[in-house]
Amino acid sequence: MDFEREGYKVKSSTIIKNLQKRFMEGYYVDTKEEAIEKVMSLIKQEDIVGWGGTYTIDELGIKKLLEEKNISVIDRDKAKSPEERVKLMKQALTSDVFLMSANAVTMDGELVNIDGNGNRVAALCYGPDSIIVVAGMNKVVTELDMAVRKIRLDATVPNAFRTNTQPPCRITGKCSECTMQDTLCGQIVITRMCKPKNRIKVILVGEHLGF
Numbered sequence: 346m347d348f349e350r351e352g353y354k355v356k357s358s359t360i361i362k363n364l365q366k367r368f369m370e371g372y373y374v375d376t377k378e379e380a381i382e383k384v385m386s387l388i389k390q391e392d393i394v395g396w397g398g399t400y401t402i403d404e405l406g407i408k409k410l411l412e413e414k415n416i417s418v419i420d421r422d423k424a425k426s427p428e429e430r431v432k433l434m435k436q437a438l439t440s441d442v443f444l445m446s447a448n449a450v451t452m453d454g455e456l457v458n459i460d461g462n463g464n465r466v467a468a469l470c471y472g473p474d475s476i477i478v479v480a481g482m483n484k485v486v487t488e489l490d491m492a493v494r495k496i497r498l499d500a501t502v503p504n505a506f507r508t509n510t511q512p513p514c515r516i517t518g519k520c521s522e523c524t525m526q527d528t529l530c531g532q533i534v535i536t537r538m539c540k541p542k543n544r545i546k547v548i549l550v551g552e553h554l555g556f
Contacts, residue, residue, distance in 0.1 A: 350375060353482045353551040356452065360485065360549060363454030368542040371454075375551045380479055381405050383548050387477055388416060388442050395419040395437030397465025400507060401446035401479050401555035434464045443473035446555050447480045448500050449492035450547070456536040457492040459500070459529065461508070466534040469545070476545045481554030489535065501529050503556045 354373065361371030374380050384407055388394060394411055395418070396402055411418050419437045424430035437443065445465055449457040456478065460466045469476055486492045497520035505515035510527040514520050520530065539545045 350551045353549075356482065356485060357549045357551075359452055360450060360454055361547075363452070364547055365454075367454050367537060368539040369454070370543045370546040371549065372547070373549045373551070377405055377550060377552055377554070380548055380550045380554075381407060381410065384444070384477055384479060385410065385414075387475070387546055390414070390416060392441040392475075393417045393419065394442045394444060395440030395468070395473065396444040397437070397460075397468060398504075398508065399444065399446050399465070399555070400504075401481065402444050404554055405479065407444065434462075438464070438468050438472040440468075440473045442475045442477060443468045444477050444479070445469065447478050447484060447547070448496040449486050450480050450484050450549070451489060451492060452485065452487050455489060455492075456545075456547070457486075457489065457496065458532075458534050458536075459493070459496050460532040460534070461504075461510070461527075461529040463532040466532050469536060470534065474544065478545060478547045479550060479554070480547065481550050481552055483553045484555065485549075493533065497530070500556050504529050 357373035364371035419433055419440055421430050421433040424433055447456045448459055458466050486495055501514045501520050502518055505512055512527045512529055513523050
């Protein structure tokens with residue numbers, strides 16, 4: 346028996362019930378492959394799909410799969426200039442479907458995200474008709490104050506390397522709540538309710554995904 350995965354199933358059952366109380370849809374899958382299938386089942390052929398900076402979605406290879414299926418995407422990484430990149434990031438805020446992960450998910454069904462530029466959490470809060478959040482069970486925490494601590498310990502440093510930015514945590518390995526231009530902690534957003542109902546879909550995955 347895979348004891349860790351059995352534990353994930355128990356935890357996810359509680360989280361999904363609490364997500365539903367907060368008017369979010371919740372799903373649990375065992376594997377990355379099942380996660381990909383679930384994500385694709387929630388996207389229609391005619392949808393326009395956008396995303397924020399998300400290592401989890403990159404790990405799953407969903408962006409390539411969308412292109413292979415000729416689903417329209419807004420891909421900021423194909424911009425030919427910084428100005429075009431910003432324009433595409435803004436366009437993603439009005440996409441039909443927005444893909445992202447969460448930096449942390451509480452057992453009470455709250456989503457916690459820390460964002461540098463704010464475009465990812467902006468889409469989460471308002472704009473796209475459907476938000477699909479894919480989160481490995483390694484993102485689960487018991488409560489909100491633990492969520493912020495975990496994000497600042499586990500996520501900010503690798504994200505500094507991923508985004509090629511130079512906040513102090515890239516050197517020290519520890520968040521210092523910096524106030525510099527390259528900070529990765531510009532916005533801290535707690536999603537405790539979903540409006541309209543079921544706009545946010547959360548797929549919990551019984552594997553380690555993202556950071």
